[in-house]
Amino acid sequence: MKFAVKAWSNGRARTGLLHLGNYPNPIETPALLLPTRKGLPYFISPDLLPSLPSPDSHLLQVCPLHFLEGLSPKTISKVGGLHQMVGLPEYGFAAVARDSVQCLPECNSTNKVGASFETPCGRLLIKPADYVEMISSMKPNIWATLADEVPAWVSDKRNKTSVDRTVRWLDECIALSSAGGAVFGSIVGGPSVEERERCTQEVARRNVSGYWIGGFGLGESMDERPALLNAVTAILQEEKPRLVCGLGLPEEVLQGVAAGIDLFDSEYIYHLTLEGFALTFPLGGVGVNVFSFDPNNLGSDRSKINLRATIYRKDTSPVVENCSCYTCQNHTKAYINHLLNVHEMLAQILLEMRP
Amino acid sequence: MALRFEVLGRFNRARAANLTLPHFLCQTPLFMPVGTQGTIKGLTTNQLEEIGCQIILGNTYHLALRPTSELIDELGGLHKFMNWPRALLTDSGGFQMVSLLHLADITEKGVTFQSPVDGKPMLLTPEESIQIQNRIGADIIMALDDVVKTTITGPRIEEAMYRTLRWIDRCIAAHKRPNEQNLFGIVQGGLDPVLSYAIGGLAGGEDKDSFWRVVAQCTAALPEDKPRYVMGVGYPLDIVVCSALGADMYDCVYPTRTARFGTALVTEGVLKLKHNVMADDTRPIDPTCACMVCKNYTRAYIHCLVTKDAMGSQLLSYHNLFYMMKLSRDLHSSIIEGRFPQFVCDFLRKMVVLYAFFSLCHIHHVISVVTGIFVYLRELSCWGQGMSGSMIVFVSIR
Numbered sequence: 001m002k003f004a005v006k007a008w009s010n011g012r013a014r015t016g017l018l019h020l021g022n023y024p025n026p027i028e029t030p031a032l033l034l035p036t037r038k039g040l041p042y043f044i045s046p047d048l049l050p051s052l053p054s055p056d057s058h059l060l061q062v063c064p065l066h067f068l069e070g071l072s073p074k075t076i077s078k079v080g081g082l083h084q085m086v087g088l089p090e091y092g093f094a095a096v097a098r099d100s101v102q103c104l105p106e107c108n109s110t111n112k113v114g115a116s117f118e119t120p121c122g123r124l125l126i127k128p129a130d131y132v133e134m135i136s137s138m139k140p141n142i143w144a145t146l147a148d149e150v151p152a153w154v155s156d157k158r159n160k161t162s163v164d165r166t167v168r169w170l171d172e173c174i175a176l177s178s179a180g181g182a183v184f185g186s187i188v189g190g191p192s193v194e195e196r197e198r199c200t201q202e203v204a205r206r207n208v209s210g211y212w213i214g215g216f217g218l219g220e221s222m223d224e225r226p227a228l229l230n231a232v233t234a235i236l237q238e239e240k241p242r243l244v245c246g247l248g249l250p251e252e253v254l255q256g257v258a259a260g261i262d263l264f265d266s267e268y269i270y271h272l273t274l275e276g277f278a279l280t281f282p283l284g285g286v287g288v289n290v291f292s293f294d295p296n297n298l299g300s301d302r303s304k305i306n307l308r309a310t311i312y313r314k315d316t317s318p319v320v321e322n323c324s325c326y327t328c329q330n331h332t333k334a335y336i337n338h339l340l341n342v343h344e345m346l347a348q349i350l351l352e353m354r355p
Numbered sequence: 356m357a358l359r360f361e362v363l364g365r366f367n368r369a370r371a372a373n374l375t376l377p378h379f380l381c382q383t384p385l386f387m388p389v390g391t392q393g394t395i396k397g398l399t400t401n402q403l404e405e406i407g408c409q410i411i412l413g414n415t416y417h418l419a420l421r422p423t424s425e426l427i428d429e430l431g432g433l434h435k436f437m438n439w440p441r442a443l444l445t446d447s448g449g450f451q452m453v454s455l456l457h458l459a460d461i462t463e464k465g466v467t468f469q470s471p472v473d474g475k476p477m478l479l480t481p482e483e484s485i486q487i488q489n490r491i492g493a494d495i496i497m498a499l500d501d502v503v504k505t506t507i508t509g510p511r512i513e514e515a516m517y518r519t520l521r522w523i524d525r526c527i528a529a530h531k532r533p534n535e536q537n538l539f540g541i542v543q544g545g546l547d548p549v550l551s552y553a554i555g556g557l558a559g560g561e562d563k564d565s566f567w568r569v570v571a572q573c574t575a576a577l578p579e580d581k582p583r584y585v586m587g588v589g590y591p592l593d594i595v596v597c598s599a600l601g602a603d604m605y606d607c608v609y610p611t612r613t614a615r616f617g618t619a620l621v622t623e624g625v626l627k628l629k630h631n632v633m634a635d636d637t638r639p640i641d642p643t644c645a646c647m648v649c650k651n652y653t654r655a656y657i658h659c660l661v662t663k664d665a666m667g668s669q670l671l672s673y674h675n676l677f678y679m680m681k682l683s684r685d686l687h688s689s690i691i692e693g694r695f696p697q698f699v700c701d702f703l704r705k706m707v708v709l710y711a712f713f714s715l716c717h718i719h720h721v722i723s724v725v726t727g728i729f730v731y732l733r734e735l736s737c738w739g740q741g742m743s744g745s746m747i748v749f750v751s752i753r
Contacts, residue, residue: 038659040666045673047647048399070659075635079653087651120663313422316430330400330438334430338393338422345397345665 001141001182003241012233012260020092020141025055029262033061033094035270039086042270043348046087051326059092061265063099064134065119073137081139093140096245100217100267105149115148128172140181144212145173147186152220159190163199182209184243190215191224193231200235210241217246229259250303273351276308276340278319312337319354327354358537360582364691368601371690374582376494377535379441381409383603384686386679387444392417393437396611397669400439407680410442412606415487416451424490432492443493447484450502461501481522482529489531498526500541539584542573567596574601591682595702598686610679614671617661620678622705633658646677
C-alpha cells in the first residue's frame with residue numbers, strides 16, 4: 001500500500017491517493033470503506049459490486065472476528081487468504097477488530113490479557129496473538145492493531161489504562177506479525193485530550209504505515225469530537241493515512257475530513273439500509289433540493305427519505321433523478337416501497353447499492 | 356391467441372419447442388422460478404437474465420394483497436413494476452387460499468375465505484381471479500380450479516373435476532385480454548381439452564409411483580400442439596422424468612427455498628452446506644458448474660454464511676437457479692440434437708447411485724424412484740445398456 005497527499009486545504013483537510021498493490025487504479029481520499037460481513041457486503045452480491053462507482057468502491061472493511069463463527073484461520077490460509085476466499089482479488093481490505101454492528105467492544109470485560117467483544121458467538125476475549133493469527137491467515141491489505149476501546153463515560157483511570165494497553169498490544173502485534181500488509185497503529189484515549197495526545201505520541205514513535213483512530217461512535221457527542229480528532233492529527237506525520245471508525249452521519253464524516261482524516265468506515269449505510277432509507281442529498285452541495293418537511297415521512301429529511309412511507313406507494317420515479325446507480329436506473333420508489341412492505345430481501349440489496 | 360408453440364425436436368414422447376409469448380421467446384422444456392411477491396428472493400432482475408431465466412411465476416394471491424392488482428395495473432402492469440423484460444406467469448390464487456388460509460371453503464360460486472387483513476368473509480370467483488390476473492398483466496394466466504388434496508379419495512374428486520370444467524368456461528368468458536395474455540386450463544383428474552394445459556393437483560405429497568403414472572396419462576391424452584405445464588414440480592429428477600413423458604413447463608419454490616436452508620443442487624443430487632464437515636472443504640460447491648458462485652467460492656466459505664447471513668441465501672439461490680436453468684437448456688438441446696436418452700441415462704447414473712448411498716433412511720422413496728425409472732426406461736429403450744444393469748444390482752442389494 002502506498003499513500004500520498006495530493007492537495008491541502010487551508011486547515012487540516014487534505015485529499016490524497018491510496019495505491020493498493022492488487023488494483024491498478026489509485027483510490028482518491030477522503031474515502032469510505034464499504035462495510036462487510038465475513039468479507040462480502042451485507043447485501044450486494046459480488047457480481048453486483050462492479051455496478052458501484054470505481055475505484056471508490058474498491059475498499060472494503062472486514063472484521064476478522066466474523067470468521068470465528070465457522071471458518072478457521074487454517075482453512076482461510078488453505079484457500080490463499082481473504083481475497084481468494086471471497087472471490088475479490090482486486091479489492092482492498094482493511095481489517096479492524098471492531099465492527100459497529102455485531103462485534104462491539106465490551107470494555108468492562110477487557111483485561112490485561114485481551115480485548116473483549118460482544119459477538120454473535122457470545123462474549124469473546126481476543127488476545128493479540130489470536131488476533132495476529134487471524135490477520136496472518138487473511139492477509140488483508142491494511143490492518144489495525146488490537147486496541148482497548150472505551151466509551152466516553154469511563155473513569156480517567158480506566159481511560160489511562162486503555163491507552164497503556166493499546167500501546168502495549170500494538171508492540172505485541174507488530175512483533176508477532178509476519179503478515180505483510182500495511183499495519184495501522186491504533187490510537188485511543190477516550191474523551192480526554194491529554195490521553196489522546198499521549199497515545200498519539202507513543203504510536204507515532206512506532207514504525208507503522210498509517211493510523212487507526214478508535215474510541216469513536218461509542219457514545220460521545222458530535223460537539224466533543226473535533227477537539228479530540230484535532231488533538232490526534234496535529235501530532236501525526238502528514239504523509240501517513242488516517243482511518244477512523246464510528247463516524248456515521250454525513251455531517252460527522254465532514255467533521256472528520258476537516259480534522260485531516262482520510263478513510264472512514266460506513267456502518268451507517270447498513271443501518272440506513274435496514275431501516276428502509278435511501279440517501280438523497282445532492283452531492284454538489286450548492287443547489288439545494290427543497291424537501292417538504294412532512295412529519296408523516298417517518299424520519300425523512302433533506303438528506304434521506306424513508307421508502308416505507310406510504311406517499312411512495314405509487315411513485316414511479318427513481319430514488320434520485322438522473323442518478324446513474326443500478327437502483328435508480330432500474331427501479332422505482334413504488335417497487336422498493338412494495339418490497340419493504342412484504343419484507344423481501346431485494347429491498348436491502350437495492351438500498352445498499354444506492355449510496 | 357397470444358402464444359405460438361412450435362415443436363423443434365422429439366424423442367418418443369419428449370419434445371423440445373419454441374414457445375413464443377408476448378414478452379419473450381422461450382425454449383421448452385423449461386423451469387420457472389417462483390417470484391411470489393414480485394421478486395425472486397435475493398436476486399435482481401439483471402442476475403435472473405444472466406442466469407437464463409425465461410419466465411417467472413408471480414403469485415396472484417400475494418400480489419392481490421400487497422400491493423394490490425389495481426396498483427399494479429395503474430403503474431403499468433407487473434412487468435413494468437418489477438422491471439422484468441421477459442415473460443411472466445400468474446397462478447389463479449386458488450391454491451394459496453386453500454393451503455394458506457384457515458376456513459377456506461369451496462362452493463360452486465367460488466372459493467370463500469376469511470380475509471387475512473381484517474377477517475371479513477370474502478369470495479374469490481373464477482371471474483374475479485381472471486380480472487385480477489388481467490390487471491397484473493402476465494403473459495400466461497391460470498384458470499381458477501377446484502383444488503383437492505391428492506391424498507383425498509371418493510366422490511369429492513369427481514365433483515372437483517366437473518366443477519373445474521364449469522369454472523374454466525366461466526374463466527374463458529371473463530377473460531378481457533385474450534390477445535395479450537394466454538389462459539391455461541388445469542387438468543384435475545379429468546382429460547377434456549381446453550385452451551392450453553396445466554396438470555395440477557399433483558406434487559402435493561402423493562407417492563412417486565402414482566405421480567408419474569398420472570403425468571404419463573395426461574400427456575398421452577392431451578393434444579400435441581399445445582404446451583403442458585406440470586405445476587409445483589420440482590425436484591430435478593422429477594423434471595427430467597416428466598419431460599421424458601411429454602411435459603414442457605415446470606415451476607417450484609424448491610430451488611430457492613432449499614437454498615435458504617443451506618442446500619445446494621448439484622450433479623449428484625443435493626449438498627447440505629450446513630453440515631460441519633463442510634467447514635474446511637475447500638472445493639467449490641459443484642466443480643462442473645460454471646456459475647459465479649462455483650467459480651469463486653469454496654464450500655467452506657458458503658458454510659460459514661448459510662442460515663446466518665443474507666449473502667449465503669443469495670449466493671446459494673443464484674447457484675441453484677443457475678443449475679435449474681442449465682437443466683432446462685440441457686433438456687431442450689439434448690432433444691433437438693438427438694441425444695436425449697444418453698442425457699437422461701447420464702443424469703440418472705450420476706444422481707441415483709450417489710443419492711441411494713446417502714439416503715439410507717429413505718429406502719422406500721429410493722425404491723419407488725427406481726421403480727418409476729423402470730416405467731419410462733422402457734420408453735427410452737435404455738434396457739441393455741450398463742445403466743439398467745447397475746440399477747438391478749442396486750435394487751437387489753437393498
